[in-house]
Amino acid sequence: MDKTPKPLTLSEKLFLVRFRVDSTSHLAVNQEACKACADRACLTICPTEVYRWDGAASAVTVSYEGCLECGTCRIACAKGALTWRNPSGGFGVCYRFG
Amino acid sequence: MTERYDCIVVGAGPAGAAAAFTLAKAGLDVVVFERGEYPGAKNMFGGILYSTVLNRLMPGFWADAPVERHVVKRRYSFVSNDSEAAFDIRLDAFNRPPFNNSFTTLRARFDRWFAAKAEEAGALVVTGAVVDDLIIKDGAVAGVRVRMEGGEVFADVVIIAEGANSLLAEKAGLKPKPDSANMSLGVKEIISLPKGVIDDRFGLEDAEGAAVEFFGEALGPGVPGGGFIYTNQESLSVGIACPISALKEKGIKPNGLIDGFKRHPAVSRLIRGGATEEYLAHIIPEGGYNAMPELVTGGALLAGDCAGFVNPSLYKEGSNLAMASGVMAAETVMEAKSRGDFSKKTLEGYVKRLEESFVLKDLRRYKDAPDVLRSTTGLFKDYPEAVMEMLTRHFTISEESKADAHKELKRILKGRVSLLRLAGDVLRLRKFVR
Incomplete structure (x- = not known):
């Protein structure tokens, strides 16, 4: 029988993606709105888990470096708490296959 | 400038x-x-x-x-959590120029x-x-x-x-800003395999390609959307698509969703031994004509x-x-x-x-398709289970008389979905495929 290899973790998958990381984040969150937000869909809906909840700071952290620029968070956020701007020209995700 | x-x-x-x-x-x-x-x-x-x-x-x-390969084989696979019923087509006409204008890319x-x-x-x-x-x-x-x-x-x-x-x-x-019900998220992995393995596994040669679409419980019970595997020369495009509204409502992590899809036996058999080369995500405007x-x-x-x-x-x-x-x-x-x-x-x-042109003629023709998919909830749970149970029963060799076995089939169907609902869903689903 065939050996099932251990599935890749998300960080292992991200390691396979080529990024040219911009010096500043293209994603901005309104922390006040996030604090008051009941569902915080961004925390689960992002395919690369860019958004995490920092309980101690009561704030959403944004690891924009691993963003695939799909825009799902922007569509899912009902609070209008996310401001999206495209990364600088040539920066961000650079798919090798697509 | x-x-x-x-x-x-x-x-x-x-x-x-x-x-x-x-x-x-x-x-x-x-x-x-x-x-x-x-x-x-x-x-x-x-x-x-x-x-x-x-x-x-x-x-x-x-x-x-x-381009990678031209698509000569298409497989529409309907899956429950552990079983599969599929419809497979291979047309030789698609093996000649213009190759049915379908190329994996x-x-x-x-x-x-x-x-x-x-x-x-x-x-x-x-x-x-x-x-x-x-x-x-x-x-x-x-x-x-x-x-x-x-x-x-x-x-x-x-x-x-x-x-x-x-x-x-x-x-x-x-x-x-598009509504989350009209936008799907697609998540995909490029999984490399030697050309010979892909050819043998999918029954292909040279530049022939296959497209496999998965329906039913491909993304797990009750999760709307579907999955796919397309053959490139030396890799597979393996992915899923699901409405953003559904992901949000159910609190589903997209990476977990594609991992679950890859673990489904109908899928894992086709991708085994492969190595992920890239992980990708993109949104798809699926609201159709009414959301334009x-x-x-x-x-x-x-x-x-x-x-x-x-x-x-x-x-x-x-x-x-x-x-x-x-x-x-x-x-x-x-x-x-x-x-x-x-x-x-x-x-x-x-x-x-x-x-x-076909652009708006087709969008108008299928303008109800997004609503039909949204409202036919049984498609992603009740129906796959009922169909698999009936198929299992139908193909199980036993000493029960065929007449009794067929009565049992009807009982299974009725136990799962009302015939009225089934008839309604069948009628509505024609808008999606016809």
Whole structure:
């Protein structure tokens, strides 16, 4: 029988993606709105888990470096708490296959 | 760079490149601004390029273009959590030019090739150039603001082909932020396997390719959406698509969803031994005709995903519609130029062209498909279970009389879904496939 290899973790998958990381984040969150937000869909809906909840700071952290620029968070956020701007020209995700 | 062109195209994907190619061929002065490091750097689709439009622009393009395989085999696989019932087609007619205009393709390679063709035709393609704003003069679009020193660029008309995450068009007020029920998230992995393994596993040879679509409980019980595997030369495109509203409602993590899909026995058998090479995500405008924004304004037209041109039925066509809309946008611009009139009224000719083509004819035909899928909830749980139980019963060898066995089949179906609901769902689902 065939050996099932251990599935890749998300960080292992991200390691396979080529990024040219911009010096500043293209994603901005309104922390006040996030604090008051009941569902915080961004925390689960992002395919690369860019958004995490920092309980101690009561704030959403944004690891924009691993963003695939799909825009799902922007569509899912009902609070209008996310401001999206495209990364600088040539920066961000650079798919090798697509 | 204060410059002036006949036309500015935003985005070098299939829609933008098709528009630029057409305009440049006709001798117009056209510039394309692409925010990626190269065309295709930001782009992902399921993996099949439908190419009737491309074949019209460049007959026999496949000899030159970086396509992977042509699709001769299609498999529609209906799965429950552990079983599979499939419908398999292999048509030899699709093994000859134009290969049914269905080619598995990797976008980072293809989009770069297509944009280079537009360049050869005379278009200027500027990569690494982000367009942040439209310049409005006297109530009409007069140019764009590119994120660079002195980046105001002017043109008679702007074709906005920026893709599904349409920041520019929304910022300019040309369309609202899409509703999460009308937008799906696609997540995909490129999984490499030796060519011989792919050929043997899918029953292919040479440049033949296969497309497998998974329905039912492919994404887990009750999760709407579907999965797919398409064969490239030495890799598989393996992915899923699910409405963003459903992901949100159920609190589902997309990475967990694709991992679960890959673990499904019907899928894991086909991808085993493969190594993931890339992980990708992109949104898909699946709201269809009813979710379409206004397509023109004074001095600007929307094309491709930005305009919502994806057929949301069983025929998941996007790139072909994108190219068709790019060509028609270009033709409209040419007509406007000959009249010297770029008003909204003249540019409305674009909508008329689209209405007379398969783009809007098909979108209108399947305008109810998104609603049908949304409301036929049984499709993703009750029906797969009922169908598998009935098939299992039907094919199980036993000493029970066939008459009793058939009675039992009816009992299973009735126990799962009311016949009235089944009849209603069957009728409604015709809108999705017919």
